[in-house]
Structures are given as C-alpha cells and as structure tokens.
Amino acid sequence: MALMPKRVKHRKFQRGRIKGKATRGNRVSFGDFGLQTLEGGWISAQTIEAGRIAAQQYVRGEGRLYIRIFPHKSVSSTPLETRMGKGKGEPDYWAAVVKPGTVLYEVGGVSEEAARICFARLAHKMPVRCRLLKRRSA
Amino acid sequence: MAEVLHVALRELFGKRRVRRLRAGGQIPAVLYGHGKESVSLSLPTTEFSMAIRRGTRLVELTGGTTDTALIREVQWDPFGVEVLHADLVRVSADESIETPLSIELRGRAPGTTQGGVVELLAHEVVVECPVTAIPEKLELNINTLELGQSLTAAELVLPPGAKLVTAEDQVLAQCIVPFTEEEEDEPEAADISEPEVIGRKEEEEEA
Numbered sequence: 332m333a334l335m336p337k338r339v340k341h342r343k344f345q346r347g348r349i350k351g352k353a354t355r356g357n358r359v360s361f362g363d364f365g366l367q368t369l370e371g372g373w374i375s376a377q378t379i380e381a382g383r384i385a386a387q388q389y390v391r392g393e394g395r396l397y398i399r400i401f402p403h404k405s406v407s408s409t410p411l412e413t414r415m416g417k418g419k420g421e422p423d424y425w426a427a428v429v430k431p432g433t434v435l436y437e438v439g440g441v442s443e444e445a446a447r448i449c450f451a452r453l454a455h456k457m458p459v460r461c462r463l464l465k466r467r468s469a
Numbered sequence: 470m471a472e473v474l475h476v477a478l479r480e481l482f483g484k485r486r487v488r489r490l491r492a493g494g495q496i497p498a499v500l501y502g503h504g505k506e507s508v509s510l511s512l513p514t515t516e517f518s519m520a521i522r523r524g525t526r527l528v529e530l531t532g533g534t535t536d537t538a539l540i541r542e543v544q545w546d547p548f549g550v551e552v553l554h555a556d557l558v559r560v561s562a563d564e565s566i567e568t569p570l571s572i573e574l575r576g577r578a579p580g581t582t583q584g585g586v587v588e589l590l591a592h593e594v595v596v597e598c599p600v601t602a603i604p605e606k607l608e609l610n611i612n613t614l615e616l617g618q619s620l621t622a623a624e625l626v627l628p629p630g631a632k633l634v635t636a637e638d639q640v641l642a643q644c645i646v647p648f649t650e651e652e653e654d655e656p657e658a659a660d661i662s663e664p665e666v667i668g669r670k671e672e673e674e675e676a
Contacts, residue, residue: 335664336664337664337665338664338665338666338667339664339665339666339667340666340667340668341666342663342666352547352548353547354547357547357548357549358549367548367549369548391647392584392586392647393586393647394586395586395588395647422663431547431548432547432548432549439588439589440586440587440588440589464549466592467545467549468524468571468593468605468606
C-alpha cells in the first residue's frame, strides 16, 4: 500500500510553486549516507515505495533505510474524454513536494561502497537528479 | 597541532558585498569570546576548506588579527558543498571547553555472526576537553557487542583530561535482530483509498 496521510483537512490541493532551495531536511540526520535531490519536483507515493523496494534488498540484514519524505499533497486529475467544466477532478495520487537539496532517503550501518550501489539503484527510480551525501561530523 | 589561517579584517557587510567576497575566494567569519570585542574577518576559502576536511577544530589566526581560536560553527549552503560563514571563538591553551564529538564504531561485533545488526543510536556525545587535546572523533569498540546487548557512553575511550558531559548511561550502539518485511508492514485496514477528512463527518451529521 502506497503512503498517504491518515487524516487531512482538505481532500484536494492547489498545485503551488516550488521556490528556492531546501533549508530544512537537507542534512543527513539519521543514517550515515543520504540521497539528496538536486532538483525540485513532486515525488509520488508509488515512486517513494518503488525506491524503498529497490534499496531495501541492498541493506536487508545489514543496515537500515530511512525515508525522509512523505506524500502530503493529493494530486487530482480529470478522466479522459471528459468535457470542460464540472469542477476540479478527483484525487488521483499522493505526492511529496521536494525542493532542491532535500534528503530523500538515508542508510545507516552499511559501508560507503554498499551505500553507493544502493543509492545508484534507487536514484534510477527517482524523477529528479540526485547525489550521494555523507554525514558531516560534529 | 593547530592549523594556521591567514585572515584579514573585514569591513564588508551585507549580503551583496559578502556574496562578492565569496566569489573572490574568501569566506566571511566572526571572532568573539573571552570578553573582548567581536571582530569581523575574512578567511581564504581554500585554507579553511582544507582545515575542515582534515577535521581541524583549533586554528591559529595570523594576519589581520593574531589569536588562537576554535571553529565553533560553520554555515553551509543548502547542498552542503560550500561554506557560507564561520564562527570562531577565542580560546587559550590551558582552557577546557565543552564540544560535541562524533562517534565512530571500531571492530566487528560478535552479535553480527548470530544474525544481528549493529545500530548506532547516537551519532555524537558532548565532551569537556582541553582545547589542545580535542580529537577529530571518538572511537567506540564493538568487539564485545553480543546480540541483544548495548554499549553506553561510559564505554567510550576518551582522550587524557577529557570528561564526558553526556549522561554515562546513554545507549550509543546496540546489536539487534533486523526488522523483517512482515514486521515493518503494519496490518492495515483493507481498502483505504482515501484519508479521513477532518470535520467532514460532523458537517454531514449537522446537515
């Protein structure tokens, strides 16, 4: 089952605009290595889940994978061959809005080599350009 | 051994001027502490970046001002690539200060051969240490960590003269059985296609 909020205040959202770079959630906080996005965009719940599955097999039984983003925004769409009007479409999927610099996933307890392989596999699933980020020591 | 940084006194303030300063290969910095006036400085980007990469904390300032300083805080750009600003605090050689230090796991836990994984729960601890003896990181030996056991801050190897500020009983690492897919997936109610809308039920009941 794809990620989505349990309770929401409104079913439908306006599209909005992605301005600026991430000033929060742009550091490795839980693991040792992170996958940082270099572009802004929407990452659907299905994509987040696909990334998790792709990465999980490389860290299973060794390290731990952290998902740092959550799809809070519902994206609506109108069905095909629908006439104009009749209001906003129904929610189609849920997406996470990410700004450039956001850390999408983190892994801990694995070597740098393993983290690189894991994130290279994961980055292929992402609709945005990504790079590996290391934890900065205190 | 403290690294030497060639600093210059800075009279350029404001974001436009500071941006130009950065474009010219300098980093804006501030020096304060010991009850003296704070001084605005500029540091060469290359020298400072090299010092940071080597894990240096104590620096010797020469040029615009002469002092021994500790790198207290470094501000990075949103991608964590370029240094935007540095905070330096004056220290003397015989002084002890509280500083956060990273923890590095050393060795191989016997618990991993029994199917466990080592999880690092805290990535840093606060230590009171003489400024001349601040290490880059602290090592935590996990050679005795069996499955189901944990290591606390008391088991860290501290440099001479250092004192732990973090509680000694704080768990730093543990060896546990890894989560399996079945455990991770919570049993979910079947067919939840949409989340609950806050306030909707009440409205419908009222209508």
